Amino acid sequence: MDTYKINTTPIHHLQISDVPWHRLTTPYGRGAELPQLISNGEYAAIANLIEHQGTLWQVTPWVLLFLLRNIQTRGPERITLNELELYHAVVGALEMVQEQADSQQSVEALTMLLDEKYLWPENNDPEEDELEWEEEEARGYDPVAFWSYYDYSYQLLKQALPNFENMLRHNSEPDINEALSELVQELRKF
Numbered sequence: 001m002d003t004y005k006i007n008t009t010p011i012h013h014l015q016i017s018d019v020p021w022h023r024l025t026t027p028y029g030r031g032a033e034l035p036q037l038i039s040n041g042e043y044a045a046i047a048n049l050i051e052h053q054g055t056l057w058q059v060t061p062w063v064l065l066f067l068l069r070n071i072q073t074r075g076p077e078r079i080t081l082n083e084l085e086l087y088h089a090v091v092g093a094l095e096m097v098q099e100q101a102d103s104q105q106s107v108e109a110l111t112m113l114l115d116e117k118y119l120w121p122e123n124n125d126p127e128e129d130e131l132e133w134e135e136e137e138a139r140g141y142d143p144v145a146f147w148s149y150y151d152y153s154y155q156l157l158k159q160a161l162p163n164f165e166n167m168l169r170h171n172s173e174p175d176i177n178e179a180l181s182e183l184v185q186e187l188r189k190f
Helices: 008-012 034-040 043-050 060-071 081-103 110-114 126-134 143-159 161-170 174-189
Strands: none
Touching (some): 034 043, 034 060, 060 143, 081 174, 161 174
């Protein structure tokens, strides 16, 4: 994966409401419900929408941005097993494509993935969406954009490694510690 860091200047002040979730896709349609799922901490439901059978989706780096931003403000004891399973699912998808990293190219900044050319139409017509998926290259899934979902997801998780290490040092729940330890080990390999 690319070793450059995410340009945090444009995304530092980005709020969850600034992301056009209704114009980004998941394996099951649009991501309009994700802000509410994030707010409610419904990690199992979120995991199903950001990773499916080793594939990451348009919504994945955005979900990670807000979830990982949130863990910085919580105490280490407030991480749940469901949340850790979500991160493990993304790491698993990243491991499957890591050998391709040197030959792939990403957009220059995460916020570029919100350019109009990558976003799905405002209207959420299931029939039109189905036709879009039948195109050779669905909107937002050209090779550069698609790789960017993996690259920025990787970068966000890698930048969160110190937070996960801190949680591991300060959490006493055995199941949580085991999941944290595995996550930390996987992220250190990248």
